Amino acid sequence: MRVVIAEDSVLLREGIARLLQDAGHEVVGQAGDAEDLVRKVLAHRPDIAIVDVRMPPTNTDDGLRAALELRERAPDVAVLVLSQYVEEGYAHELIGGGAAGVGYLLKDRVADVERFVDSVARVGEGGSALDPEVVAQLLGRRRRDDPLEGLTPREREVLGLMAEGRSNSAIAEELVVTERAVEKHVTSIFGKLDLPPAAQDHRRVLAVLRYLGARG
Amino acid sequence: MSPAGLTPAKRAAITAIGFAGVLGAAWTIVAVLTSEHTSPKWLVLALMLTIGGSFTATGMYAWARRPDSWFGLQLSLVGLTTFLTALSASDDDLLFTLGVLVGSLSSAVMIHALLGFPTGRLRSRGERAYVGAVYALCTVGPLALLLVTAPAPDLPRNVLLVEENARLGDVIDAILRGGSLAAAIGAVALLVLRWQRATIPERRLLAPVLWSGVATTGALALSLAGQMLDLPGRLLNVFDFIGLFLFGSIPLAFVTGIVRQNLSRGHSVGRLVSRLGAAQAGRGAASLRDALAIALHDRSLSIAYWMPAGTGGEGRYVDAAGQPVALPRPGSGRSFTEVEREGRKVAAIVHDGSLDEEPELVQAAGAAAALALENERLDAELRVQIAEVRASRARLLDVVTRERRRIERDLHDGAQQRLVALALTLGIAEQQVGADPEQAKALIREARDEARLALEELRELARGIHPAILTDRGLRPALEALASRAPLPVALADVPEERLPPPVEGAAYFVVAEALANVAKYAEASHAEVIVQRLNGHAVVEVRDDGVGGADPASGSGLRGLEDRLSALDGRLAVFSPSGRGTTIRAEIPCAS
Known part of the structure; x- marks a missing residue:
């Protein structure tokens, strides 16, 4: 599976890339902010984009907005949004018209590597992953x-x-x-x-x- | 100057006095001019008309001017009883006898009026007893004398004569003279006593009347004493003449007092206006008070400024420093006059009770000073607000400090401890990874759980400090999230979709958060409702529940903290919590649209 990762913390971005590569996926691009993410996804057309909510430039919910933009502009690319907080309202926004290829998880879930990799695969294949907390x-x-x-x-x-x-x-x-x-x-x-x-x-x-x- | 409180009944009474005065004067003229035993006729007539007319007229004027005071009526009665004295000029036996009987009544009424000045009411039991005794002396005394004394042969017959008794007559006459002397001395003493006890503003009012009263009764006493000491007749006539002259001067003194008052009032207010100019030029509240104190001749004067409701509480009076003050109660010897400007209460001038006798003066001074008072009032209001801001800032700082301590403690007890445990577990795992890989794996799993718990705790802590969704999406989504986490059904109504200024959003959010937390803890409610509306430049946040009510906003640091948070934004918090009928918390936060 071809993956683009958007996360402004380099440490976490590299960590996620490593565990996905270990699981046999191909990380085709890494982005440090929302604009970079949109550009790279539109260029690479990956199977899935993994997106952190809080990112530059405004450090609020730029990642989420970029993810919504990608749902519009590249509906064939699955989106898995990661966040320090999960809010029911954001889940509704993300899923909106369809839950196919949408995931929304707490960032902590990456620690449970097996299940996280599972979720990435499921969302990438057109399934859904909604955090247990939501x-x-x-x-x-x-x-x-x-x-x-x-x-x-x-x-x-x-x-x-x-x-x-x-x-x-x-x-x-x-x-x-x-x-x-x-x-x-x-x-x-x-x-x-x-x-x-x-x-x-x-x-x-x-x-x-x-x-x-x-x-x- | 329109006489306040002049009722139709009093107007009619004053008119009746006027008629009685005219009748009395006419009767006096007829009686004296036709009298066969009165001489010198013209002098007697002139004296009686002058005294009777001036007292009656002045009394009418005084009564019309101060309808609430009996002094005017009493002054008129002195005049009318003087006309009664003219009965003794009649050649008719019955009228002559009657005239002698009531001849000294006017003196008694005058003493009554003098002691009652300016209200017309006697102050003490002693004064009442004294005046009662004077009336008795002036009625019973002549009656007793008439019963046993025959008039001189050239006078009309005494119809009350029972049996002539020269010895008894002399005794009664001596008693009467002694009593009259004592009464005159008593009047002087009481008047001097009143003077001594009067406050300075009172003295200004009392002076003309009191001193002419003292002089008159003093002259009367001298005349009586002279008669008892058998002084030569010529000298006695001089005393009598002086006494009569002074007696006639009392109405004049009264009128002089009024004129002086009016002049001094115009002068005072005029000077007040120029002093206020100086006070405006920057010498502040003290000089405004001083200017008023000088204008009203009341050194004890003080000013209370009106704080309308809304500047941190109900409407109330404060001093120049912004501290609440109580206005004097009626009957305390102190009084106050409220000053209004453009129909709004501005201040109260707190002054000596005697100034109530001159309400126009105080009102004129108040009106002249209204603008300056309004400025001072605004200053005082500002000081009140500054004091409130200071207090609220201190409380806010306190809240912040407490909040920081709580965060520090939560971090220390929670996430920090877990991270220490995590580091320790990883250290042990590292040591064991070679010898016992299975054990190491279990330890690493344990470490991961610790990390997860630490993250959860940090997340909760961060949410309590400032929820990310509020920053990211604004009030409505944040309140929706709050409502969905509440342990009871919460309905949101009317929450504006648009973004509000961040401090307003923050305050509104925490009002709802605290209110919902309280509902969950105490209200025993089945559901709650959250309403946020924008009204008149305010964001109005309401949280209602259907619980047990009876919440006390004074207790509970949570609500207090909210109040401080709101007051930093000039907002207000109100709690309605009737027992058994649910609780409504309402916050109003200024929010320009």
Whole structure:
């Protein structure tokens, strides 16, 4: 997989490049600010761009804005956004019209190398990766007449992993159950929340996210 | 000068006095001119008309000028009772007897009026007892004398005569003379006592009337004493003449007082205006106060400036230094006159109670000084604000210091400790990597967990200092994030989409954060609502809940810290928390659009 990395901290940028190269990916470009990122992505057309939110020139959310720009100008390039903070609002902005090829993770997740590499691969292949903390925010929000109260604890767990963008097999592995059992839970959840069933994982993320976001 | 408080009833009473005075004068002229036993007729007539007329007229004027005071009425009654004396000029036996009976009543009324000046009310039980005794002396005394004394042969008959008794008559006469002398001396003493007890501004008012009263009663006493000592008749006539002359001078003294007052008022206010010019030229509040004190002849005078509601609290009076002051209560001997400018309260002149007798003077001085007072008031207001700013700055500094200590402690107890543990774990792993790779691997995993926890703690800490989303995206997204993390349903309404100045956004955010934290901790609410609106150049932030209410804004350092944060932006915080009906926290932050 061809990767462009945008991160203003050289140490972290080199670290990420190294662990992706170790995993067999090709780092075709490294950028230190938002403008450099856009230029390099448009030039290299990588499979995925890994983007830090806070970058020069303004050191606010330049990376996020550049990522949104890339979604417009190069929809075939997947984007994985990394940040010191994750905010539900940013997740909605990023995913917007579609969750395919979008990832949004806390920077800390790079420490769990195996899972991080996994997420990069999944997003690069057109899947989704939403940080567990964002999902926790979505699920943890208190609502009046909370429909999530109708779910069993196991179903909530499955819903959370679905929102993260995991496939049924990954969920089964995480929960140490059969894939068949996961399928049953998913059907039950969609039934209880009155959601139209979605075949692809990233469509599922969008449906869940829209559902939870709209119920704020 | 329009007489304030002149009711129709009093106007009618004054008119009635006027009619009575005209009737009395006409009767006096008829009675004296037709009298067969009065001489010299023209002198008596002139004296009676002068005294009766001047007292009646002056009393009417005084009453119209000060309808609240009885002094004018009393002065008129002195005049009318003087006309009654003319009854004794009648050749009719009954009218003559009546005239003798009430002949000395006018003296009693005059003493009453003098002692009551300027309010017409007697001050003490002693004074009332004294005046009562004088009235008794002037009514019962002549009655007793008439019962046993026959008039001279050329006079009309005494219809009250029961049985002539020369010895008893002499005794009663002696008692009456002694009593009259004592009464006259008593009046002098009481008047002098009043003078001594009067404040300086009071003395200015009392002087003409009091001193002519003292002189009159003094002359009366001398005349009475002379009679008792059997002084030669010629000398006695001189004393009587002086006494009568002084008696007639009392209304004149009163009028002189008024004229002097008016002149001095015009003069005072005129001089005040020129002094104010000097005070304006930079000698400040002290010289404004001095100028007013001199103009009003009241060295004890002070000024209280009005602070309207809004400059840190309810409307109240403060001194020049900005400290709150209480205005004197009625009956405390001190009084005050409020000064307005263009319909707005500016200041209160706090002065001696006696100046209430001359409200026009104080008001004229206040009006002349209104502009200067308004300037002083603005200065005082500025000082109040500076004092508040200082206090709030000190509290803000305190809040910042406490906040820094908390951050330092959190860093020390949290992330720093974890990083130390992480370094230690990595060190051990490094040592073991050769000998026991499995053990080293486990240690490294442990180190990674430590690092993750340290990062989480740093993230929370940073969010508490200033959330990145607020800087990056503004108030609405930041409040949405806050609402989504709250442990109860929070609805956002009307939050402006546009960016506000960073300090305003920061203050509004922390108001909501603190309010929601309090709701979660104390309110037992089922949900809360956050409203942010832009109204009249302010950002108005409201957080409402449906909880138990009864929150006390005075307690709780969180709200206090918010208040300081807001006051640094000239903002205000209000808490409405009726018990059992939820809590609303409302912050208003100036925010130009």
